[in-house]
Amino acid sequence: MATSKTLQDILALEDIEQKIYYLKRGRRTEQPDTAKNEADWKPSMHQINDETKYPKIKVLVKMEETQYEPETGEAKTVPAKYEKKEPNRISLPIEQDVVNIHTAFTVGTEPKLDCTSEDDKEKGVFETVKQVFKKNKLKYQNRKIVRSWLSEQEVAEYWYVVKDDSFWAKLKRKVAGLFGEKIPQYQLKSQIWSPFRGDILYPFFEDGDMVAFSREYEKKDLDGKTHKVFMTITDTMVYQWELDKTWEQNVERSFAHGMKKLPVVYAYRPDTLCSKVRSIRERLEKCLSGYADCIDNHFFPLLMLFGELQPESITGDARNRMMQLTGDGANAQYLTWNQTSDPIKVEIETYFNQIYAQTNTPRISFDQLKGTGNALSGTAFRYFFMSAHMAVQNHGEELGAFFQRRVNIITSAIGSLNAYLEKAADSIDIETEIVPFMIDSETDKVNTAAAAVSGGVWSTEHGVAYCSNYGELQDELQQIKEEKATTSKAE
Structure with missing residues (x-):
């Protein structure tokens, strides 16, 4: 063996x-x-930037049309013209x-x-x-x-x-x-x-x-x-x-x-x-990029004209320009969205929340913290970052x-x-x-230490160690003893 x-x-x-x-x-x-x-760590290497998975968008530049030879009257079809447009890639x-x-x-x-x-x-x-x-x-x-x-x-x-x-x-x-x-x-x-x-x-x-x-x-x-x-x-x-x-x-x-x-x-x-939120992040990037493409293409409404337009009927300058359409069904109107984009907003926000929730990560930003009040206590911060x-x-x-x-x-x-x-x-x-980082309230710490020392639960040394951020502990205790001695003599 x-x-x-x-x-x-x-x-x-x-x-x-x-x-x-x-x-x-x-x-x-x-x-x-x-x-x-x-590839996960560097945004430039995310899938949304891969042209093989998210290719360029084929855009119609000029529609197919039929042209006639002026001499022979022969019809000739001119094919539609397309261009490749770079889509939005939000990583x-x-x-x-x-x-x-x-x-x-x-x-x-x-x-x-x-x-x-x-x-x-x-x-x-x-x-x-x-x-x-x-x-x-x-x-x-x-x-x-x-x-x-x-x-x-x-x-x-x-x-x-x-x-x-x-x-x-x-x-x-x-x-x-x-x-x-x-x-x-x-x-x-x-x-x-x-x-x-x-x-x-x-x-x-x-x-x-x-x-x-x-x-x-x-x-x-x-x-x-x-x-x-x-x-x-x-x-x-x-x-x-x-x-x-x-x-x-x-x-x-x-x-x-x-x-x-x-x-x-x-x-x-x-x-x-x-790694467990990779698929959510990829979907989120796809949603944001697709939504950006949609905004680019449809943010400005399209003007639809129905009827015959006579060039000489266009009057006025840029602010009060008018045109006259004639014929049956003559009309002019803008093509706009009849439905709101609330579903995509809900989806995007849900993905953000899921990513941070599944990784136990607090979203630390002004928008997230502005509703928590002006003076959170140390205890409240501990609950917030639990x-x-x-x-x-x-x-x-x-x-x-x-x-x-x-x-x-x-x-x-x-x-x-x-x-x-x-x-x-x-x-x-x-x-x-390992001591987790925490924003502490100095007032809460001092009040806790003072109550514990006066109540006989902590010693003075423990109380000073709990709430003091200055100098060596023994130097701080010695200073307290000297100040107490000076006060006693004065009395």
Whole structure:
């Protein structure tokens, strides 16, 4: 009976092409249909802009007529003349709007880091983690990650080290006693990999755990020549092979990364957020485009003339022009719509509502919020955005693990880079929590905190932490104590 190959068996193979083949086979989920996802994401690639599915409109320019030769009197039929007219093609960036709203609610408020430090070294590790977040601008990178996960189905974040002793020098001035005798020379940086960025991702799983991660992409050299690159990261090594007629290993870019954990964070979802409303969006674009064509063709009424018109009977200027029609049934009238277009309005509005309802997305616009009053309370806002918060909780099933694994990788890497903090990095416990974005009423928060503290339900520290947005918590508490002491002396 043949046994499956382990990661070590695969990396030991001499044939690079066979090695890459097995590394790709380690993936346990289907590859995203990037072409289809990109076509949904970019309005210019929507079906309404495809001429094979929505061809140009054949328009009658000149009707068929019969002409007679003046000399012979022979009848000659002149065929009708047609032209191809470009129809209205109204494509809507609905996927972008829905994904951006979900992204804002998920990480518009930066995920919360919670840590109870046991000693000064653990406090130093926690402070270093926060400094890594700040240095890498992760509060902005979080939005790119969530947006990619929702619209591309998968995303990866790769952490690596670069030489930069200024990072630790600044941290040393902020946290005294953080180092031993020697200041580290390296700091952590990260990259985002995703399908829209040209990356094909291959997570490698063994017994349910991701033990390696591979990335295939194309690289262009200075001569403009493009060739494939296959990169694999394990818990100890980084390997890179390049295809130039045959696969060859790039020795300079194959190295030991020096971290204790696999430095890649990965998130996957089986479908994009908007895949279930694709058909509704396509129908909506078709309705809007067809309605626009109808308006173009019939907005201005047509004048119908019945009878014989004598050119000399036309009198007056543009404002009071008159004409005389003679003969039986002589008449003039405008051809106008006798029925309103209410059904198409109802259909279009229904489709908009269905798209946002099925994706649990609030429609945030002036028209939608103008009827809610001038001063909504924080509680009212929570009810208004309840569906969005429920969606964030669902996203948290995958993204919560993603952000937690990132913190674990950074914490472990800090111990690897700074031997003085190695034991503290192993023992510290930092939890991360996704906090849905919310517009809060400051008055409601202060009243709630004041009532809870005065009623003995909360401590002063809890009350200040709940409603204060300024400075460090301990500094705020110390200021309150000093003001109370000053007031007592005055009395």
